[in-house]
Amino acid sequence: MTPLLEAEGLKVHYPGPRGAVVRAVDGVDLVLHAGETLGLVGESGCGKSTLGRAMLRLEPPAGGRLAAFGEDIIERSGRKALATLRRRTAMIFQDPHASLDPRMTVGQSIAEPLVVHKVGDRASRARRVAELLERVGLTPDVADRRPHAFSGGQLQRVGIARALALDPDVVVADEPVSALDVSVQAGVVNLLMDLQAERGLAYLFVAHDLKVVELIAHRVAVMYLGRVVELASSAALFGAPKHPYTRALLAAAPTPDPRRRDDPPALAGEPPSPLDPPHGCAFHPRCPLAEDRCRADRPALRADAAGHRVACHLVSLDEPRA
């Protein structure tokens, strides 16, 4: 089956200081299949948010290939494909206070995608807004209120209702619950899972909270300095992580268990600047296992027989493939 979104060797560059180039996304292959949740994790500056936006062509690619619903969306001939992309995809952002227009009522914000894409008339749009508000756990009468009247959790539900307005096939969710309190976060995560079960939505779920990703994602890609270093099913990645960085990241997430209080920090140092990435494997300066070849050659992303991909010289795969 054709993937919904497909990137090959995708690059996104930003201009840095004094003519330097920041390779925020540096040659990534990624596919998103219908109905699945693909988690995208890594520390700040690893390029996960940029990649999420680039997959919807909200960032101009500096290289590589990008297709949506089987059609190229980089070439000029892809304009029709781009229109399809806008109608069939949506985004949920981290901070709904920033992503919703404070001057519009939430009803107007939710209806805006319908207006832009000329769907329905005034009355049918109002009905759709009411229906969406109810579905995300709010009452239809809040449609007339403005964002300042809502708590963070309620407003994120409004953001979700807006994302659902055009009944998309793909939703890119960029840290959708990381600004929320834990008791509220759980309700929003549950809502996202319920919506997927009902509608067969695919999520590209960008997050730094590994525990949330473990729960919601079917597959997970781990990024470090603009590249995917490991990609596997959620069960394989969390059950048997292969890349030393993934292992450190999992160990660093604080488990709410006082008996593990004396575990040493998993990793020394901080991610290097994307302005000046290390040679060879970008992780080698922090890697406890690094050898000479890690400092010299950049490891390719290789897959084992089960499709577990990892970019590390030191991981042996049972059946190496190119």
Added chain:
Amino acid sequence: MSPTDSPDPLLHVDGLSIGFETGRGPVQVVDAVRFAVRRGEAVALVGESGCGKSVTAKSILGLLPAPPARVSGSVRFDGQELVGAADRALRRIRGARVGFVFQDPMTALNPVYRVGEQIAERLRRHGGLDRKAAAQRAVELLGQVGIPAAAERSRAWPHELSGGMRQRVVIAIALACDPDLVIADEPTTALDVTVQAQIMRLLREAQRARRMGLLLITHDLGLVARYVDRVVVMYAGQVVEQAPVEALFDGARHPYTRGLLQAVPGAVAPRADGRLWSIPGAVPAPADFPASCRFADRCPRAADDCRATPIPISDAGERQWRCLHPHVDETAEAGT
């Protein structure tokens, strides 16, 4: 004996209430908060946004602008009453006997001074060191907080350092005058998870090695579990539960604490349908705090009596809870 009754806690907060003047009249956001931090002890003040934990921490050393803030009750630091104390007295304690670490290191650092100078300035003002001795000690402190090539880095500007390194500098400033107490307000919230572990470890080790008190203000129960001795849980401006950390995580008494612990992804097994445990509803706004239990509308155990009168604090030695229908774990109870 409960920590607040111990004869000489380092920090003793009692009956602390904080209100704000607003356009629609006064609103009370913190209500009769009582807890203590002993010497050599790390205590977490934990709760979700709006619970009053940060305002409580800021009020301890008079960091809330008054007006609009109205602070009443008692805060005793090493026996000295701080509520209503003169600015000069507070300034002598701030920065010297109590160090601060805030969420965003850039707000704590002055962008136009080199980091070594900022540590040295603290040492000269509060520690009485001369210029040369202060500069030397600043480099030592940078080394102690894990900054490599400390002599060289002491000449760096704040913007030249990573987020984790900046927070280490802030910790060096906080520790500069050998404080008795460090107040850390969400010190790692802005940092990546691998760096977060390093910074918390550093704070905890400094606290133990120097036998300081540490008051950690946080929303993160993962940090609470790993890095403190005792936990004070706040909800809607009140302390709802206090306990040693193992006891709290083994068997929280207050339904809110239970709900909070269950809602952390990965803390307990998800529900049978694969979904997370969540707490229904939302925290009431301060203007709508009921006189009775503030959690009752979200609570699975609430009964009529919860909505009738103010809920007193129940006290059993090291544990306290504000609930008429607490979870009581029989095995833990046998020991008390």
